[in-house]
Each structure stands twice: as C-alpha cells, then as structure tokens.
C-alpha cells in the first residue's frame with residue numbers, strides 16, 4: 049500500500065483524500081509519532097489521542113488562514129507533522145530542533161504559542177474578536193482543549209466572556225478523562241454523566257453559557273468528526289464540540305497506563321515496553337525525597353497537609369495522596385486556587401505544603417502576595433522544577449522565581465544544595481516559622497544515596513562556608529553549588545587557595561553578617577544561580593554591596609536577559625555558562 053503520510057507536506061495535501069485514505073493516514077501518523085517518540089522521547093499519549101481530530105481539523109479548516117490553537121500544546125505533534133515539519137520532527141525538543149509545543153516563530157501554522165495550560169480559549173476568542181473588528185468575516189477560530197485544562201480558572205473566564213459575544217469561536221473539548229494524572233473535580237463528574245447520557249435533568253453547562261453545544265462525539269471516528277466540524281463551520285457565534293477520545297490510542301501499553309505514557313521516555317515502538325536504565329545505588333530524584341519526607345513529617349505532625357495543582361505524579365505528592373487521602377489533595381490545574389486554599393488552611397492552623405512547579409507558580413503571583421505574604425500566613429511552598437528543566441524549553445524553565453519572589457515582603461526563600469538540606473528545611477518549616485517560605489529545588493536526581501538521615505533544624509538566614517579564600521568569593525545558591533565545588537576542585541593548587549565558596553542557602557533573608565565579612569576579605573564576588581540574574585540572587589548581592597559602599601567587584605552569573613530554548617539540561621547549562629567548565633573559566637578570569 050502506498051504511504052500517504054510521506055505525501056503530506058501541508059494541510060492542502062489532505063483536501064483531496066477520501067475517508068478511507070484519511071483513515072489510513074491516521075494509522076500512519078500514529079506509527080510515525082510512536083516510532084520517533086520511542087527513541088527521541090517526548091509527550092506521547094496526548095498526541096496519539098488526537099490523531100483523528102488533527103486530521104479532521106486540517107481537512108475541514110484552512111490553516112494557517114483559519115486559526116487553530118492547541119491548549120498546552122503537548123498534543124500537537126500530529127499537527128506539526130502534517131504542517132511541514134515531518135522531516136525534522138526527529139529534532140523535536142532537541143537543542144536547535146523544533147519545539148515540543150506550538151511556537152509562532154517556528155511555523156505560520158502554529159497560531160499561538162502554548163505550553164502552560166488553559167490559555168487557548170482566551171487566545172482564540174481574542175483572535176475572533178480581532179477578526180470582527182478588522183472586518184475579516186471568513187476566518188475561523190478553533191481552540192482545542194483537554195478535560196483537565198478546561199477545568200482551570202482561565203478557561204472558565206474565557207468561556208464566561210465568549211458566551212456573551214457573537215465571536216466566531218469553536219471550542220473543541222477533547223475529553224479523555226485524564227490530565228497527566230486522572231482529572232478531578234465536579235466538572236469531570238458532569239462530563240462523565242454527559243458521556244453516559246445521564247445528565248440528570250440538568251441543563252447542559254455549555255449551553256447555559258450560551259455556546260451551541262454538540263456531542264459527545266467519538267473522537268476516533270473520522271467521518272463523524274468531519275461531518276460535525278463541517279456543520280459547525282457554518283454556525284454563527286460561539287460553538288462547543290465535545291469529543292471523547294482515548295489517551296495513548298493505538299499503543300496498548302499507553303492506553304493501559306496513561307499516566308506513565310503521558311511522557312514515557314524511551315520505549316520499544318513495537319511492544320511499548322519502556323527502556324529504563326537500572327538506577328540501583330544511585331541517588332533518588334529530589335521529587336521522591338520530597339514525597340517520602342512529606343509522609344515522614346505528616347506522620348509526626350498531624351497539622352501537615354499537602355496540596356498539588358494537577359501534578360501528583362510529577363511532584364511525588366502521590367505517595368502521600370495514596371497513604372493519607374484526607375490530608376493530601378490534587379486540586380486540578382488550579383495554581384491560583386492551590387495557593388489561596390493553602391492560605392485558608394494556614395489561617396486556621398494547618399501546616400500546608402503547597403507543591404507547585406516553579407514555572408506554574410507564575411500563574412499565582414497575586415495569590416502569593418495578596419493572600420499569603422501580606423497576611424504572613426506560614427504556607428510552605430515547595431517549588432519543584434526550579435532552574436532549567438531541559439527539553440520542555442522556554443515555557444517551562446523555572447528561572448524566574450527568585451526574581452519575582454525576592455521583592456515580596458514577609459516571604460523567606462531557600463534553595464537546598466542537596467537532599468539533606470531539602471529534608472531539613474521541610475522539617476524546620478513545619479516546626480513553625482510564622483512566615484511563608486518558598487523552597488526551590490530542581491528537576492531530577494540528587495547528590496546523595498543515603499539521603500534518609502535524622503532531621504536537623506536549619507538556622508534561618510544562615511549561609512554555609514564551604515571553603516575560605518583570599519581573592520575571589522563564589523556565592524552560590526542551591527544545587528548549582530555542587531557544580532561550583534567541582535569547578536573549584538579543578539583549580540591549580542596555588543589558585544585554589546585564593547578562592548572561597550559560600551553556599552548562601554537563603555536568598556531571603558541574606559546572611560548579612562557573613563556578607564560583611566566576605567566584602568571585607570575579597571576583591572571579587574562571583575554569584576551563581578540557575579535563574580535570571582536580572583533581579584535574582586546576584587542582584588540581591590549587588591544591592592548589598594552598593595548599599596554598604598563596598599568597593600568589591602560583583603560579577604553575576606546565571607540566566608541572562610533572553611529566553612532559554614529547549615535541549616538537554618546539561619547543554620542549556622553550558623549555553624548559560626553555568627556548567628563546570630564555564631564556571632572554572634570564569635573563576636580563573638578573576639584571579
């Protein structure tokens with residue numbers, strides 16, 4: 049049989065195909081995605097689930113003239129492959145390769161950049177309203193959003209607004225009943241009832257919001273999808289199509305274990321078996337240290353509760369959710385709610401550990417200030433994925449948190465250098481700090497195999513002197529300090545004596561006494577952080593030096609004033625000059 053996928057270089061090439069040919073194309077597209085993701089890694093289940101939808105949308109609509117927006121964008125692999133990126137799809141998420149998410153700089157077919165969830169309806173509505181204002185009557189606007197993403201506040205805000213406009217907007221709800229972890233909440237229950245034909249005499253929620261609702265439609269039935277999309281194309285105003293799909297469709301293992309196969313790493317393309325590297329006698333991931341320590345602490349202190357907005361597996365709060373379901377909560381993709389929920393609990397005397405990926409906390413900035421910090425509520429924020437996260441790229445790096453949190457009064461900020469520090473700060477925080485604290489730690493494995501040591505209390509605002517010197521002091525924050533240690537070790541002996549290294553631990557409050565000593569001793573301070581230097585930890589040190597009229601030189605090292613793209617974390621560290629070799633060179637340049 050002739051391969052059809054190889055003949056599709058743009059959606060125009062789909063237009064003349066029969067339904068049978070489109071169905072063949074769907075199978076080829078699935079295999080193509082499976083083959084590449086099995087070796088190059090990336091998000092799998094979501095793209096497999098929307099293969100038919102992707103083909104149907106590109107068959108019925110005319111992108112790039114019509115605007116197609118993929119919420120989160122982790123399901124857009126099929127879209128990328130059909131829109132001229134088949135040949136370089138194997139560079140997906142790699143350094144200098146294509147992005148794992150839609151990106152307006154990559155292709156005119158990517159109508160809007162995504163990565164963080166629940167933005168698609170607002171963006172599509174904005175485009176639809178722009179089209180009206182600009183007198184463009186023929187352009188179509190489609191937002192494709194998942195069942196977990198539509199439950200987020202931003203999506204509700206957009207639906208609420210769209211319903212009182214006559215904008216030409218189509219929202220396609222791709223309902224597979226799962227996010228990364230199973231979807232949660234009353235809306236999920238409602239959707240389940242709708243799918244089962246049991247709406248229990250309720251009005252349809254989406255019709256109540258003034259959308260023209262249709263569905264549920266089997267999202268793997270190409271002819272049904274095409275005929276429904278063709279009908280909706282000619283309906284005026286906001287429209288809502290509810291489709292039902294299976295995440296991971298077409299790969300048995302991915303259908304059976306949808307959580308793991310959201311982004312499974314390398315696997316055998318035929319059997320679906322994951323290729324895991326044996327990790328015996330290697331350190332755990334920071335996430336697992338967090339997850340197990342939560343249980344340990346919660347067993348000792350019954351005031352402790354855990355909160356995650358939709359990342360129980362990623363954050364490892366899943367262990368506590370499984371063991372203590374009444375004290376650990378997945379609240380769905382709801383970062384703002386997660387923060388204020390934690391504030392409410394803290395106000396009533398509970399000790400909430402609110403675990404949020406650094407990048408997703410950006411969503412809840414006002415809540416951190418308005419609901420937590422102003423009221424000095426002792427919420428313990430565990431900011432997972434702080435620093436460079438690697439292949440997810442610019443939308444996901446946790447590089448802004450130090451800069452955007454440092455300016456908030458009443459908030460303590462701490463970065464552990466290793467697992468023991470992480471455990472000890474978690475222990476210390478739950479003893480009672482009377483202030484909120486943000487604990488930032490990176491994605492991935494740590495440094496220490498024997499991490500389960502007895503807890504020790506950490507002194508607030510105290511840095512650790514790792515090594516004394518005479519000429520240059522390196523001031524580091526977090527796990528980057530380990531790389532600085534390696535770099536310092538590589539210095540020639542007579543130069544090594546000149547270099548001091550301080551693990552500052554607290555970005556706020558700074559260890560002022562030690563900083564005075566350091567400024568009196570050294571000619572140059574080198575600050576190292578895995579976050580932006582504009583406004584970050586280095587800026588804090590620079591401000592200290594300026595305020596106290598020291599003449600000490602300060603060189604700030606970290607992420608500069610540009611977005612870091614995708615690639616292996618190690619590659620990105622090298623680009624940002626926060627890898628061992630660059631640190632060594634920078635230190636040498638100051639001696």
Ligand SMILES: Cc1ncc(C[n+]2csc(CCOP(=O)(O)OP(=O)(O)O)c2C)c(N)n1
Pocket residue numbers: 094120122123163164165193194195196197198222224226227228229231295357358359381383408411
């Ligand atoms: C604001 C935000 N919070 C969390 C995430 C992490 N995240 C990525 S995909 C996803 C689940 C999305 O589920 P759904 O919308 O149902 O799409 P599906 O994967 O099922 O296609 C989550 C929680 C994110 N990208 N953005």
Ligand SMILES: CC(=O)[C@@H](O)[C@H](O)COP(=O)(O)O
Pocket residue numbers: 091120122163228311362433437440491
């Ligand atoms: C699309 C998305 O936002 C998530 O799937 C994210 O890629 C998860 O990142 P981790 O792999 O670091 O949990």
Ligand SMILES: [Mg+2]
Pocket residue numbers: 194195196222223224225226227
């Ligand atoms: Mg889903």
